[in-house]
Amino acid sequence: MSHLDHTPSTPGKFKIDKSPYYSRTRWHSSVAKLTLWSSLFVTFLFLFFYRSPSSSSNNPPSSDPSRRYLASATWGGAAWEKRVRTSARIRSRNGFSVLVTGAAGFVGTHVSSALKRRGDGVLGIDNFNDYYDPTLKRARQALLERGGVFIVEGDINDVALLKKLFDIVPFTHVMHLAAQAGVRYAMQNPGSYVHSNIAGFVSLLEVCKDADPQPAIVWASSSSVYGLNTKVPFSEKDRTDQPASLYAATKKAGEEIAHTYNHIYGLSLTGLRFFTVYGPWGRPDMAYFFFTKDILKGKSIPIFEAANHGTVARDFTYIDDIVKGCLGSLDTAEKSTGSGGKKKRPAQLRVFNLGNTSPVPVTDLVSILERLLKVKAKRNVMKLPRNGDVPYTHANISYAQKEFGYKATTDLQTGLKKFVRWYLSYYGDKKAVAR
Numbered sequence: 225m226s227h228l229d230h231t232p233s234t235p236g237k238f239k240i241d242k243s244p245y246y247s248r249t250r251w252h253s254s255v256a257k258l259t260l261w262s263s264l265f266v267t268f269l270f271l272f273f274y275r276s277p278s279s280s281s282n283n284p285p286s287s288d289p290s291r292r293y294l295a296s297a298t299w300g301g302a303a304w305e306k307r308v309r310t311s312a313r314i315r316s317r318n319g320f321s322v323l324v325t326g327a328a329g330f331v332g333t334h335v336s337s338a339l340k341r342r343g344d345g346v347l348g349i350d351n352f353n354d355y356y357d358p359t360l361k362r363a364r365q366a367l368l369e370r371g372g373v374f375i376v377e378g379d380i381n382d383v384a385l386l387k388k389l390f391d392i393v394p395f396t397h398v399m400h401l402a403a404q405a406g407v408r409y410a411m412q413n414p415g416s417y418v419h420s421n422i423a424g425f426v427s428l429l430e431v432c433k434d435a436d437p438q439p440a441i442v443w444a445s446s447s448s449v450y451g452l453n454t455k456v457p458f459s460e461k462d463r464t465d466q467p468a469s470l471y472a473a474t475k476k477a478g479e480e481i482a483h484t485y486n487h488i489y490g491l492s493l494t495g496l497r498f499f500t501v502y503g504p505w506g507r508p509d510m511a512y513f514f515f516t517k518d519i520l521k522g523k524s525i526p527i528f529e530a531a532n533h534g535t536v537a538r539d540f541t542y543i544d545d546i547v548k549g550c551l552g553s554l555d556t557a558e559k560s561t562g563s564g565g566k567k568k569r570p571a572q573l574r575v576f577n578l579g580n581t582s583p584v585p586v587t588d589l590v591s592i593l594e595r596l597l598k599v600k601a602k603r604n605v606m607k608l609p610r611n612g613d614v615p616y617t618h619a620n621i622s623y624a625q626k627e628f629g630y631k632a633t634t635d636l637q638t639g640l641k642k643f644v645r646w647y648l649s650y651y652g653d654k655k656a657v658a659r
């Protein structure tokens with residue numbers, strides 16, 4: 225594995241490190257010839273015991289170096305394989321079997337449950353890192369579990385694990401949503417973006433191009449690739465070579481990497497540029513979410529304004545509309561065209577905007593929340609810092625509309641009402657239980 229595996233990742237994230245085996249092998253092979261074979265035998269014993277599947281081990285991922293390889297043994301075993309197979313079993317005619325990465329994430333949970341409900345086989349994978357409160361990820365996991373979706377605990381950089389999953393299930397599709405999200409966090413932990421959004425994506429594509437049959441892949445890029453682009457609304461053909469954050473740069477890199485794997489190996493690849501997704505089970509690091517939390521606590525909230533008191537606005541997109549876009553993309557994805565490391569003919573390569581097409585000023589977002597929560601917000605207006613956020617996003621969605629009839633149908637007022645209802649029941653009840 226490459227040096228990228230040693231880049232710092234989000235705290236609590238799995239560390240994939242196979243070097244102990246290799247160095248051990250090297251050490252043993254350097255002893256006298258007579259003992260070479262017995263040493264190799266010992267090495268294989270080591271490999272067998274440490275690598276052999278153990279379903280009994282439920283150790284939480286640990287960044288303690290001495291326990292690294294134990295953490296990678298949280299998967300495997302006959303019972304585990306059975307759960308994988310059952311979860312991925314197709315239950316409708318012409319259904320898909322879909323590997324969903326980042327399934328314990330906000331979008332991953334909603335997409336997984338929608339696929340499962342319509343009869344597709346779904347298997348999730350997630351490393352449950354603690355970029356934001358992992359108990360929320362565990363709660364989403366429990367929700368999916370009740371719906372019959374199993375989430376394998378592992379990192380997409382773990383090629384051995386991914387290969388194993390493709391050995392067990394001939395996935396027709398991969399819905400790749402695992403990523404290090406967030407724009408500002410990139411300045412604190414840049415390595416985690418390289419680890420998940422670049423190295424992780426490459427490791428996934430490597431396994432997909434070797435799989436037989438190759439799956440079709442739909443994956444999450446981001447509206448942030450438009451960066452400093454000022455032409456609105458943003459159309460897929462607009463320039464995306466001026467990212468304003470490392471997050472955006474890694475998503476842009478992903479789009480170029482997708483091009484390469486499509487070109488060389490014939491992988492069918494569809495990138496989705498989501499525009500500020502919100503809704504129930506959402507992400508606590510996003511403004512609508514922590515505004516809600518802080519307004520309820522009576523804490524002041526930062527409201528950014530652009531240069532010259534300009535408005536900061538977002539094309540907020542409700543999760544159900546995003547899910548429709550993901551399913552539409554999967555349904556119109558053509559098969560990959562490669563096998564044995566070569567493409568037989570050109571394969572499909574697409575990029576779609578998925579937005580709401582109606583930008584709303586952040587001040588309006590706050591007013592809607594005030595009405596829904598019946599609490600006045602303490603607004604702290606400040607200048608938009610130049611650390612990754614762009615002042616304005618607005619999606620042109622006519623391409624997705626043309627290809628699979630995509631149309632967003634939930635306005636911000638309606639969507640936030642559903643979010644707030646979820647928020648109050650999720651956090652409200654918990655506090656009641658704690659008391």
Ligand SMILES: NC(=O)c1ccc[n+]([C@@H]2O[C@H](COP(=O)([O-])OP(=O)(O)OC[C@H]3O[C@@H](n4cnc5c(N)ncnc54)[C@H](O)[C@@H]3O)[C@@H](O)[C@H]2O)c1
Nearest residue numbers: 326328329330331350351353379380402403444498500501
């Ligand atoms: N929510 C938005 O507004 C938005 C906007 C644009 C793009 N996106 C993209 O959509 C996708 C889903 O976003 P989300 O909002 O659900 O984020 P999320 O953080 O809730 O979900 C991502 C999940 O991936 C998992 N993950 C991260 N790195 C991993 C790794 N190396 N191996 C295995 N699992 C890993 C995380 O634990 C998390 O559960 C991401 O690719 C994100 O960049 C989201």
Ligand SMILES: *[C@@H]1O[C@H](CO)[C@@H](O)[C@H](O)[C@H]1NC(C)=O
Nearest residue numbers: 456457459460620621622623
């Ligand atoms: C939206 O994108 C389409 C191409 O998909 C383009 O033809 C159209 O002109 C764009 N609309 C605007 C308002 O930019």
